[in-house]
Amino acid sequence: MADIPAFTPVHLLTGFLGSGKTTLLKRLLADPALADTAVMINEFGEVGLDHHLVERIDDTMVLLQSGCVCCTVRGELAEALRDLHSKRERGLVPPFTRVVIESTGLADPFPVLSTLKSDPVLRHHFRAGSVVTTVDAVNGLAQLETYVESNRQAAIADRIVVTKADLCAGSAGLARLLSRLAELNPDAVRHIATADGPGAEALFGDDAAHRAAKLQSASGFYCDAPAGLVTADGTPHQAAISSFVIAADTPVDWTGFGVWLTMLLNRHGERVLRVKGMLDIEGEDRPVAVHGVQHLVHPPVHMDAWPAGERSSRIVFIVDGLDPNLLKRSFNAFALAGKAADSPQPEAAEPVRNAQSP
Numbered sequence: 444m445a446d447i448p449a450f451t452p453v454h455l456l457t458g459f460l461g462s463g464k465t466t467l468l469k470r471l472l473a474d475p476a477l478a479d480t481a482v483m484i485n486e487f488g489e490v491g492l493d494h495h496l497v498e499r500i501d502d503t504m505v506l507l508q509s510g511c512v513c514c515t516v517r518g519e520l521a522e523a524l525r526d527l528h529s530k531r532e533r534g535l536v537p538p539f540t541r542v543v544i545e546s547t548g549l550a551d552p553f554p555v556l557s558t559l560k561s562d563p564v565l566r567h568h569f570r571a572g573s574v575v576t577t578v579d580a581v582n583g584l585a586q587l588e589t590y591v592e593s594n595r596q597a598a599i600a601d602r603i604v605v606t607k608a609d610l611c612a613g614s615a616g617l618a619r620l621l622s623r624l625a626e627l628n629p630d631a632v633r634h635i636a637t638a639d640g641p642g643a644e645a646l647f648g649d650d651a652a653h654r655a656a657k658l659q660s661a662s663g664f665y666c667d668a669p670a671g672l673v674t675a676d677g678t679p680h681q682a683a684i685s686s687f688v689i690a691a692d693t694p695v696d697w698t699g700f701g702v703w704l705t706m707l708l709n710r711h712g713e714r715v716l717r718v719k720g721m722l723d724i725e726g727e728d729r730p731v732a733v734h735g736v737q738h739l740v741h742p743p744v745h746m747d748a749w750p751a752g753e754r755s756s757r758i759v760f761i762v763d764g765l766d767p768n769l770l771k772r773s774f775n776a777f778a779l780a781g782k783a784a785d786s787p788q789p790e791a792a793e794p795v796r797n798a799q800s801p
């Protein structure tokens with residue numbers, strides 16, 4: 444086992460919604476080179492699913508919930524790191540030699556890194572490591588142009604991993620994305636994700652000098668959520684982006700669900716920034732994970748088992764200006780064949796403009 448460094452590097456794995464952070468993290472954590480790693484996962488939304496998808500639950504896996512690590516849960520991040528450090532000192536957790544934080548898809552990397560420097564305890568024990576940013580080859584170009592969060596994540600990266608190139612290999616769109624990324628952040632090393640690369644060393648190898656230089660040059664907007672991201676009521680992130688969950692205790696009809704999701708993404712794909720869920724399908728023992736990113740639906744995956752005591756369907760949505768009540772009602776009509784789950788009370792619901800078409 445490696446010696447504990449005087450300053451434990453904290454690597455940040457970021458990237459826009461659905462760009463493949465959890466997929467990459469899960470693959471990297473299987474590499475023995477990352478055995479001494481504490482992992483923190485932060486999700487935007489009321490219900491966290493990623494820690495189940497990574498399939499590693501132990502004392503060095505921390506879930507930072509109920510807010511975004513760059514703004515509302517910065518305090519929680521600092522506290523969790525202090526707690527991990529203290530437990531390591533007392534031998535209560537394995538002696539990790541690095542930390543990887545998987546941020547939300549909307550996180551701004553600057554405030555996360557500044558937490559390490561500004562906290563009086565953390566700055567004596569931790570240092571900023573690499574910022575690794577995943578960029579989705581299918582949706583990335585449009586996201587870079589539309590969402591400031593995506594732009595900042597790519598601009599601060601030490602390493603950029605272009606994911607889903609297998610879905611659009613050789614296309615003009617992929618070439619345009621690569622040249623846009625080179626323009627936005629010429630210093631970053633760019634990788635194309637494959638089933639077995641890039642590896643842990645390529646992404647989290649030591650780069651303290653590079654990082655220090657980069658932070659220096661970015662110091663003008665290093666400390667807090669940049670002005671462009673803060674809305675009039677002080678809420679970070681663009682005002683129309685919101686998250687909600689559709690939950691159901693009744694098993695879901697797979698065909699109805701498929702029709703519903705396809706129609707939804709066909710019609711409103713631009714505004715469905717992310718949909719991900721763990722479904723209890725009629726006639727299936729194991730949970731099925733489903734993922735969609737804008738117009739793209741990924742193949743469903745059977746998970747090994749239900750997390751303890753959690754057999755029910757949960758679908759997390761992150762949307763840009765869509766009415767949750769409309770989606771909940773149409774989900775109920777299609778996927779549950781009208782058997783009400785947590786559909787809204789009639790008085791709380793918006794008028795349903797078109798119940799048959801999500």
Ligand SMILES: Nc1nc2c(ncn2[C@@H]2O[C@H](COP(=O)(O)OP(=O)(O)OP(=O)(O)O)[C@@H](O)[C@H]2O)c(=O)[nH]1
Pocket residue numbers: 458459460461462463464465466467493547548577606607608609610636637717719733734741742
């Ligand atoms: N074909 C293909 N699919 C990928 C690739 N990387 C990720 N995916 C799929 O993209 C979907 C979203 O991946 P995640 O790893 O959950 O993305 P994420 O960035 O963690 O998502 P959020 O945490 O919700 O922002 C999943 O269905 C993955 O299987 C890739 O390189 N190729």
